[in-house]
Amino acid sequence: MANVGYSDTPELPESNWKVHDGARPQPRVVTPGATAADPPSDAVVLFDGSDLSKWQGRGGDAQWKVENGYMEVVRGTGDIQTRGQFGDIQLHLEFACPAEVKGDSQGRGNSGVFLGGRYEVQVLDGYDNPTYADGTTGAVYGQYPPLVNANRKPGEWQTYEIVFTGPRWDGERLVRPAHITVLFNGVLVQNHAAAHGPTGHRNLANYNNPHPAEGPLRLQDHGDPVRFRNIWIRELRGYDE
């Protein structure tokens, strides 16, 4: 290949490459989806509207309802999680809270997206529904309120684009916390937020218990018939070492 760069330039910090290094590898080609909501060529499609084969529930197959291209929480059947395990990810997911407004605060359209099975980005009907700020839609639950409230009206489809990098450990010692970035309906609501630890309720999260680098994606049954559709993930292995 022709030399497309330079070799007499300064070396970049924390890198073996020089500025404009012609020998630096080309980025891998990924074919994007027809729109930004469609899975690119290297995505793992977790739910395309047809079935829950990539998911499991309490003690077996996922019991949530699938119809009209979406899945819906069936109250009391429990959380569902992917059969596959993932580490650092980019995630696309769409959800809709019930069109019929019932309850308030945490009792309205509550579900959740647990990254690595442990870190919850809250799903809630946060449209004209005050609740504690670190528990509303797009919150890193119990830790970081969303930067803004970008909710659409109840019943409307909404999107999450999430980037999650898990924590790094040196044995029992935390080297770097988990980080979470969220765009909600295209609006930035979490900007590389450094999680204090796996999600809890009414406690201070911590990293006292090191956990595996990979985990499932988990969706919460909080008793409300929240719907999900078009869920895909890209594994970011090797991009952030």
Ligand code: MG
């Ligand atoms: Mg929740």
